[in-house]
Amino acid sequence: xxxxxxxxRKSILAISRESGxxxxxxxxxxxxxxxxxxxxxxxxxxxxxxxxxxIFILSKGxxxxxxxxVLAQFGYFDIGPVHSFGSFMSDFGxxxxxxxxxxxxASTGSLGHGIGLAVGIALAFKIxxxxxxxxxxxxDGESNExxxxxxxxxxxxxxxxxxxxxxxxxMSHSRGLQIHNPTxxxxxxxxxxxxxxxxxxxxxxxxIAKQQDKVKVIVADTKxxxxxxxxxxxxxxxxxxxxxxxxxxxxxxxxxEASI
Numbered sequence: 001x002x003x004x005x006x007x008x009r010k011s012i013l014a015i016s017r018e019s020g021x022x023x024x025x026x027x028x029x030x031x032x033x034x035x036x037x038x039x040x041x042x043x044x045x046x047x048x049x050x051x052x053x054x055i056f057i058l059s060k061g062x063x064x065x066x067x068x069x070v071l072a073q074f075g076y077f078d079i080g081p082v083h084s085f086g087s088f089m090s091d092f093g094x095x096x097x098x099x100x101x102x103x104x105x106a107s108t109g110s111l112g113h114g115i116g117l118a119v120g121i122a123l124a125f126k127i128x129x130x131x132x133x134x135x136x137x138x139x140d141g142e143s144n145e146x147x148x149x150x151x152x153x154x155x156x157x158x159x160x161x162x163x164x165x166x167x168x169x170x171m172s173h174s175r176g177l178q179i180h181n182p183t184x185x186x187x188x189x190x191x192x193x194x195x196x197x198x199x200x201x202x203x204x205x206x207x208i209a210k211q212q213d214k215v216k217v218i219v220a221d222t223k224x225x226x227x228x229x230x231x232x233x234x235x236x237x238x239x240x241x242x243x244x245x246x247x248x249x250x251x252x253x254x255x256x257e258a259s260i
Contacts, residue, residue, distance in 0.1 A: 004073060005031050005201070006255060009227050011069045011079060013243065013251055020242045021086035021094050025224035025235045027066035029170040029198070030137060033220055034070040036204035037135060037166075045075035048102040054132055055121050057106045059114025060139035060168065064096040067104070076103040112145030114138070115165065119155045122163040135164045135208070140179055141172030149189070155215045156190035163215050164208065165191075168198065170222040175236070186217040198222035199260065228254040 008031050016022035041054040058067050065085060072079040084090035091100040095109035108114040118136035125132050138148060155163055167186070173179055186193045192212055196203045198220025207218050225231025228251045231238050243251055 005035050008069050008073055009255055012065055015083055015085050016242045017248045018083055019085045022065045022242060023062045025231045025238050027063050028226045029222040029224050030063050030066050030168055032199045032201055033166055036201050038074045040205045040208045055105050056135045057114045057118045059108055059136050060142050061095045061108030068092055071103040111142040112147035115148055115151045119151045122160040123158055125162050133162050137166045139168050139172055141176055143179060144177045152189045161212050161214050165217045167217060167219045168222055169219050170224045182219050191215045191217045193217045195219040199226055227258045227260055
C-alpha cells in the first residue's frame with residue numbers, strides 16, 4: 001500500500017473519532033479501490049463539472065467518509081471541512097449529497113440504487129456516442145438486493161461497454177444471503193469479469209484502464225478494516241462504531257505498524 005492510502009485511513013480514523021460517526025471497516029476496505037479509480041479515470045478536481053469527465057458512483061454509500069477523504073486527497077476540497085462529518089448543517093453528511101460536495105455524482109445510501117443510476121448514465125453516453133466511462137462501486141452485502149442483478153441484466157442486454165462495476169468482496173454478506181462465487185455469477189449474466197486483490201493499487205489501476213467489449217466487472221477481494229487487525233477481527237462490533245481516545249490510539253498504532 002502506498003503512503004497516501006495509509007494517511008487516508010488515518011484521516012478516516014481521526015474524523016470518525018471527532019464526529020462519533022462513520023463505518024470504519026467498510027471505509028478501510030475501499031480506500032485502495034477509490035485511490036486507484038481517481039488515479040486512472042478522467043476527472044478534473046479544479047473543474048468537477050468538466051463535461052468530458054468520467055462518472056464514478058459510490059453505490060455502497062455508507063462508505064461516504066472514505067470517499068470524502070479520497071476526494072480531498074486528490075484536491076477537490078480541503079480536508080478541514082470534512083472534520084465536520086455528520087454534524088448539524090455540515091455539507092459532509094453520513095451519506096453524500098451531490099448538491100453539497102464537489103466530485104459527488106449521485107446521492108446514494110439506499111443499497112442497490114447506485115448501480116441502477118450508473119446503468120442509466122452509461123446508456124445515455126452510449127446513445128450520445130460519447131466516449132465517457134461510468135464506474136460504480138457496489139458492496140457484496142449490498143448485492144443481496146435484487147435491484148443489483150436487475151441492473152446487471154439491463155446493462156448486459158443493452159451491451160453497455162462503457163460501464164465498469166467494481167464489486168467490493170469484503171465478505172459483508174456472511175450474515176446475509178451468501179454469494180460464494182461472484183465471478184462465476186457475473187459471467188453467467190454476460191459480463192466480462194476479472195478477480196483481483198482489492199488492496200493492490202497497481203493491479204486495480206491496470207484492470208480499471210483495460211479496454212472492454214462488454215459490461216466489465218472487477219471483483220475486488222478486500223478485508224473489512226484492512227490495516228487494523230482489531231477492525232479485521234471484530235468487524236461486526238465496529239460496523240457503526242466510532243473509536244474512543246484510547247481505542248483510537250490502539251488503531252493508529254496498528255495502522256502505523258501494518259506491513260501493507
